[in-house]
Amino acid sequence: MPALFATRREVGSVTIIDLSGRISLGEGSALLRQTVRGLLADGQTKILLNLGDVNYIDSSGIGELVSGFTAVRNRDGELKLLNLTKKVHDLLQITKLFTVFDVYTDEHTAVRSYQ
């Protein structure tokens, strides 16, 4: 069974990626990388990662989130996060990445923030 699933949908000009599973060394991190790089290749630069069903991230997954954030920003876009589980929330807090990412708990508010 794959470590991570990613489903794409569009709300206005924002691309939302619903992720579920683990973002960890190997398959999970690789899928996140391919997904974000694929969106950038398609010209999508307003990206919202819905992590509501992501129950585990290790340092490799954190690195991939940061890598995606930087890659999107370098294309004058924005990568934001939605619906963090407690474990992911706590990890971003202790690694101080809460100060880096825009994090939302409500999809409508998150989408509007790109306008």
Next chain:
Amino acid sequence: MTPEAKHLEVVLDTHVESVNLAEEMCLRVAEAVGFSEEECYRIGMSVREGVINAFHYGNQEKPDKKIHLAVDLTREKMVIHVMDEGRGFRLADVPDPLAEENLLSTSGRGIFLMRAFMDEFNVVAGRTGGAEVIMSKKIPPSGSAPSNGNHGKSSSDATPKQEA
């Protein structure tokens, strides 16, 4: 070691799958010992990060090198050793991932997470020629599963104690 002490040791290939295998093995031990779900998560994550460190930085992903994982159980604590066959490193040389200039780094958070999640953490020269990560967590008294309260602390708050 006390008469009740137990020792478990495995040699793992330098392969991504070894990370999951090591995590799974230590999680089973931690659950059997009576750690809470939250503490098991922290132990599992720490083992994972230790083995990722050995896989990537220590053995530099070279398949001819091995990762050595050992678990010592005493009445007081669970001690985990992760040894690689690399060149070793000094903790003092590891950049602080919380420093402003490192926040957007895509790597370098593994040591920080192990320090934050375990009660004791240290890196020494290992008998396998590379680095040996040693980390431990106090075993909860029977029937209870207290948290160590480390969660959410910064690296400076989670200063490791030296191994005896």
